[in-house]
Amino acid sequence: MxxxxxxxxxxxxxxxxxxxxxxxxxxxxxxxxxxxxxxxxxxxxxxxxxxxxxxxxxxxxxxxxxxxxxxxxxxxxxxxxxxxxxxxxxxxxxxxxxxxxxxxxxxxxxxxxxGPYDVILALSVIKWIHLEHGDDGLVTFFRKCASSLAPGGYLVIELQPWKSYERAVRPGVAPHFMESFRKLKYRPETSFSALLQEHGLHLCNESDALPRRISVYHKA
Structure with missing residues (x-):
């Protein structure tokens, strides 16, 4: 992680x-x-x-x-x-x-x-938090990011797509997360921005220059 x-x-x-x-x-x-x-x-x-x-x-x-x-x-x-x-x-x-x-x-x-922090970087980490703590843990993480940021601060995350979740639970990687994986309802491509917006973090920029998308959220 x-x-x-x-x-x-x-x-x-x-x-x-x-x-x-x-x-x-x-x-x-x-x-x-x-x-x-x-x-x-x-x-x-x-x-x-x-x-x-x-x-x-x-x-x-x-x-x-x-x-x-x-x-x-x-x-x-x-x-x-x-x-x-x-x-x-x-x-x-x-x-x-x-x-x-x-x-x-x-x-x-x-x-x-x-905190409070001006910038929080969460790179190659959210998938493992999600698998470890489930959907409730993901929401807790986003809530804590929001509360730990100073007004005007930024959360920078690396979007790990759902396919990477599927690879993560394969034999030889982290198969112990399979049960947790099957219970997940939130998806990085479709759910994360809405969850972050609920906690006052709004998408302000994205980049596909790297292998995985980098998304920047702003706390108003």
């Missing part, structure tokens, strides 16, 4: 390098091993940043990877995964301010991941 990434309400509007000038980022994933991978990747990237000086701004991807590997990380990734759900795994003091959490965001009561 991919991470839910959310930007808080003090995000800047201009893009600098590859960080989009985000003030901070929160990453959530149900799989602690994937959270650890994300933390390791970010520790490497954060270690390559040249800090700002009195004469210049910080520079992203300034130090080569070989330099970090030879001389060590500026920010060491943690190696011990916390066992409890929704525990904070990493908070780095410099750019970008990133926190990773392990937990099921749909059912989590962790206040550190409640």
């Amino acid at each position: 991919q991470a839910i990434i959310a930007f808080p309400t003090d995000i800047q509007s201009t893009r600098k390098g590859f960080d989009f000038a985000a003030a901070s980022v929160t990453g959530v994933d149900i799989d602690p091993e994937l959270v650890q991978q994300a933390e390791n990747s970010f520790a490497l990237r954060a270690s390559r940043v040249r800090p700002a000086t009195s004469d210049s701004e910080r520079i992203v991807d300034y130090f080569p990877i070989s330099v970090v590997l030879e001389h060590g990380y500026r920010f060491e990734p943690r190696t011990n995964i916390a066992s409890q759900q929704d525990s904070e795994l990493a908070t780095f003091p410099e750019w970008p301010r990133v926190s990773f959490f392990s937990g099921d965001w749909v059912t989590s009561a962790n206040r550190a991941t409640e």
Whole structure:
């Protein structure tokens, strides 16, 4: 399951390098091993940043990877995964301010991941939430997205078509979801926009430039 990434309400509007000038980022994933991978990747990237000086701004991807590997990380990734759900795994003091959490965001009561956010990205994740929690869980997820967004915020989702659901429950992939799959009434192609609109999120843009459609919903 991919991470839910959310930007808080003090995000800047201009893009600098590859960080989009985000003030901070929160990453959530149900799989602690994937959270650890994300933390390791970010520790490497954060270690390559040249800090700002009195004469210049910080520079992203300034130090080569070989330099970090030879001389060590500026920010060491943690190696011990916390066992409890929704525990904070990493908070780095410099750019970008990133926190990773392990937990099921749909059912989590962790206040550190409640927002408000300017942007929520849900990429390659909604299908698994739907299969895990059923139609009621999907509605809960959409409701939580709406409540976690600041007014004027955006929800960006990757539309995983119904055919991908059918592939997901095949033997060798995730057949344990078959019973749940058979009970689903909502379909991504026909139901999602209406469900999101019920929670105040309105489709404002779409793109088919990638293999799967990317849809952007706006909270008025």
